[in-house]
Amino acid sequence: PDEALTNLEEFLSDNPINKAGISITAKAIASGIAQPPYEMELITRKGRKLWVEIHEAPVVEDGKTVGMVGALIDISTWKETSEELLFNEERYRNLFENAPDGIAYLDKNGIVKDCNLAYARMLDYEKEELINGHITETMAQEHRPMFKEKVPILIKEGKLLIPEVHLINKNNEVVIVRRSASAIYDSNNVFSGIIVHSHDITELLKLRDSLLEN
Numbered sequence: 547p548d549e550a551l552t553n554l555e556e557f558l559s560d561n562p563i564n565k566a567g568i569s570i571t572a573k574a575i576a577s578g579i580a581q582p583p584y585e586m587e588l589i590t591r592k593g594r595k596l597w598v599e600i601h602e603a604p605v606v607e608d609g610k611t612v613g614m615v616g617a618l619i620d621i622s623t624w625k626e627t628s629e630e631l632l633f634n635e636e637r638y639r640n641l642f643e644n645a646p647d648g649i650a651y652l653d654k655n656g657i658v659k660d661c662n663l664a665y666a667r668m669l670d671y672e673k674e675e676l677i678n679g680h681i682t683e684t685m686a687q688e689h690r691p692m693f694k695e696k697v698p699i700l701i702k703e704g705k706l707l708i709p710e711v712h713l714i715n716k717n718n719e720v721v722i723v724r725r726s727a728s729a730i731y732d733s734n735n736v737f738s739g740i741i742v743h744s745h746d747i748t749e750l751l752k753l754r755d756s757l758l759e760n
Contacts (some may be wrong), residue, residue, distance in 0.1 A: 554586075559595065561587040567600065575614065578606040585621070597622045648723070648744040654737055656681045656693055668723070668746055670716040681742065686712035686720065696727070701737045704729045710747070722748045 554571075558564045567586045574581045580603035588596045602616030642649055648665030650658050658676050666673045669684050682690040689712050700706045706727045713721040723744040730739035 557588040557590070559587045559589045563587060571600075571602065571614070574602060574604050575611045578604050578609070578611050580604065595622070596620065648742075648746070650676075650681065650742045650744070652681055652740040652742060654739055656697075656740070659739070665744065668715070668721060668744065669713060675716075684713050684715070686714055688712070697740075700727055700729050700740065711744070713744075720748070721746060722751055 555568070558568075564586050567584045570581045570584050583599050583601045585597060585599055588598060590596055597620070598618040599621045600616060600618055602614050604611040605613035605615055642662050645662055645664055648662065648668045650661040650665050653659055658679055658681055661673055661676055663673065666676055669676070671684075676684070682693050685692070692708070692711065696706055696708065708725045708727075711723050711725045713723060715721050724747050725745075726743045728741045728743075729737055730741060732738045
């Protein structure tokens with residue numbers, strides 16, 4: 547067992563995650579009990595970085611560990627993809643938070659799971675006051691049925707544009723928005739949520755009405 551561990555250590559990079567892996571292997575050898583799979587970062591003889599998932603189990607004879615058997619699964623591509631997704635997620639988060647228009651993420655039932663600062667400011671709320679509330683709670687009473695009416699269309703078509711939706715802010719003032727919605731589907735293509743984009747057109751409509759009056 548010690549020789550097997552030494553042979554593996556020959557290929558380890560200096561990534562701190564490898565120390566945890568060595569400890570897991572040592573525990574398996576000492577206890578004679580297989581441990582959960584773990585990841586390690588290796589460096590091949592040609593200098594290529596390789597991520598592996600290690601599945602191993604001790605060979606026990608007469609209550610003593612005499613060897614280790616296992617398999618190394620190359621997960622390098624998966625790791626690279628995960629890192630790219632993380633980068634994209636961070637980039638999305640940055641755009642989400644700094645967007646000038648209000649954006650909210652809803653679950654499939656219309657519960658606000660997240661929103662950006664612009665969405666909260668539009669309604670004069672703190673973000674925390676809006677999250678876990680239903681999207682219709684900030685809609686004018688006469689516009690609330692719109693959610694149930696429009697969701698089946700959204701699920702079918704994937705996107706929806708509503709030219710005018712009346713919201714009520716914390717000060718009980720009407721905020722008029724142009725609202726678009728995009729459906730979110732999970733890996734099984736099952737509807738799982740909604741991204742709502744709201745552009746405040748209140749002042750624009752006031753200006754329009756004023757011009758029409760004159």
